[in-house]
Amino acid sequence: MMGVVSQDTKHNISQHELAKSVMVEPEKPNDWSELLHRVAMHRDRRAYTLIFNHFAPRLKSFGLKLLKQEQLAMEMVQDTMLNVWLKSHLFDSSKGAASTWIYTIARNVRYDMLRKASHKKEENFADDLWPILEERSNNNEHHAFTLLENLLLQGELVQFYPVMSECQQIVIEKVYLEEKSQQEVADELQIPLGTVKSRIRLGLGKMQQAMEQDHD
Amino acid sequence: MIKFHPSERLLRGFAAGELSSGINLAVATHVEYCQCCSETVAAIEDELAFDLCKLDDEIQSPFDDMLTSILSASDETAVLAKDAFTTDKRESFVQIDGKKFKLPRTVQRKMERQEGQNWRNLAGIHSSALGDFDEYRASLIYIEPGVQVPMHKHKSIEMTVVLAGSLSDEQGVYKPGDFIVLDNNIEHSPKTQQSQCCLCLTVMDAPIQFTQGISRLLNPIAHLLF
Incomplete structure (x- = not known):
């Protein structure tokens, strides 16, 4: 060869x-x-x-x-x-x-x-x-939710909160409403940073899904 | 669903990196929101990469030194580069009229760089300048609920990307991600609903026209739009 x-x-x-x-x-x-x-x-x-x-x-x-x-x-x-x-x-x-x-x-x-x-x-x-050239963890999953995040911030997603697990809700509330950094949330709840990240991602993902179904 | 998109010509110019800076900002913001245009851009980038591979490669020899110097960049540098972005990042929000918004990546850093956000309010329309981009000026515009935007004129063009809330005019209702282009022939009077505010990015031609500098190397705007 x-x-x-x-x-x-x-x-x-x-x-x-x-x-x-x-x-x-x-x-x-x-x-x-x-x-x-x-x-x-x-x-x-x-x-x-x-x-x-x-x-x-x-x-x-x-x-x-x-x-x-x-x-x-x-x-x-x-x-x-x-x-x-x-x-x-x-x-x-x-x-x-x-x-x-x-x-x-x-x-x-x-x-x-x-x-x-x-x-x-x-x-x-x-x-x-x-x-x-952004790191992957910081890339798509971080930015794909901007539309959803803004609805969340305006209080327009309250009816979808139940689709998230309780621990996802807690993390999302701290990051978006209390404006804590992911590390601060991890320290406060004594869980790994990766868990905070995945809870945010999964929680937002669930709400996105629920919202899309609601629109259909 | 996003209904209003940039023309394919604009997406092509964006993928080629040949648009004027202000237009680039508006298109990039839309693409960040719009899955469909982001796929179109990726497909165009594929074509452009294919074109790149077809370019001639006669000039071989002067690259030896470059290769050596790149390879000598130590592996430690690579590890550093790998870790550089894993810092603790706080979400960045913009607050206006008692509401909080997350901005798209395209304007986030520009907003963070500003010393305090300078919002000016005129009859329910708040604006915060992001700066001049070639012959264009970009601003964030926040429109309170139930406000009619007065007519305004620009020499040639105005581009708007809705970031949150909604806006409507004779053409329809614009939702987050929608990309609206107006030239000086189109007259419109956008307004917000009684219960719905609107945050958008606008890019418009600045009062002063720049005729010198590097922008003449970039594709003429008129050619790209029509």
């Missing part, structure tokens, strides 16, 4: 195979995910090098289009690829292709560079607009 990843072996490339393989680029999008996964799990330099060699030159062409200057484009490549190296654990292959993840990081880096170059005082950071 010549390539690192052939058509039929996208799963579990052994260290041994990698070691004896020559540098050949993957042919399918899934293969990039596999390589990225190896970087995340094992800090695999060889896998990273394959990713780097494929994307760095292309990212430079991409960067040049809007940034115009060679130096800025190279800065964008460096920043993007450093993020790929350091934050590969944030890539979630169930959410999309590895190439898309890398593209979105580059887009965000480029956006911030363009903002910086425009010398505007505004602070519209790419991270606020496209949350690509």
Whole structure:
């Protein structure tokens, strides 16, 4: 087998195979995910090098289009690829292709560079607009409930409280009405932080479900 | 259910990161609320990533140093990066007219950065400026229940995303997440119901027009909207 990843072996490339393989680029999008996964799990330099060699030159062409200057484009490549190296654990292959993840990081880096170059005082950071590099625990589940949370805060969900367990209700009341941080709630109730987080998530999820059924 | 969405052209510009900053803010806020547009954006990002992979890669050699320097970033740095976000985070709320709201991520940090929230009240319409974004100005607007918003004009365009409560005009009723675009041809007089307030994000063209700087590199707005 010549390539690192052939058509039929996208799963579990052994260290041994990698070691004896020559540098050949993957042919399918899934293969990039596999390589990225190896970087995340094992800090695999060889896998990273394959990713780097494929994307760095292309990212430079991409960067040049809007940034115009060679130096800025190279800065964008460096920043993007450093993020790929350091934050590969944030890539979630169930959410999309590895190439898309890398593209979105580059887009965000480029956006911030363009903002910086425009010398505007505004602070519209790419991270606020496209949350690509947020830790997962802090990501979707944290933000998906904004609509629901606002109904909750206006007291419009009182009729749905009973769908939550009592301990979920207590935690949600403390975080939303008493404005305590999750850690404070954990300390007060003497339960792990993770339990607080999951009670909030499950409690809000139940109310969301109840509300949707109510609308149907 | 969210009924009013940005055009596909706007979503495309958003996914490409090529919209003017103010419009980007409005679209990003809608996308945060709207599952359907968020999926559309993800699909467009896939296409753009595919285009990226098709770009030429002739310029290989100058990247060796870069690769070396990245790989030398120690694993400890990676661990630090991993832990950086797991700090204890308090939900952030905005209080107005005796009510409490949670803001979308897109404007949360902008609001937190402000020293105290500067709400100005004019006949039941409260506004708090978030700042200038290219040629646009963004504000949070809170409208008390039972208030009719007077006509107002802008040079070209105004975008509104409803964040909480509801608002209605001749076109319909707007609920949280709805994205409303008005150009200078459309006249409307939005109002809130007797028992329902409304919190929204508005992005409108600022009185002063910026003609210089980096914004000329971005796609012209008119082209994207029509």
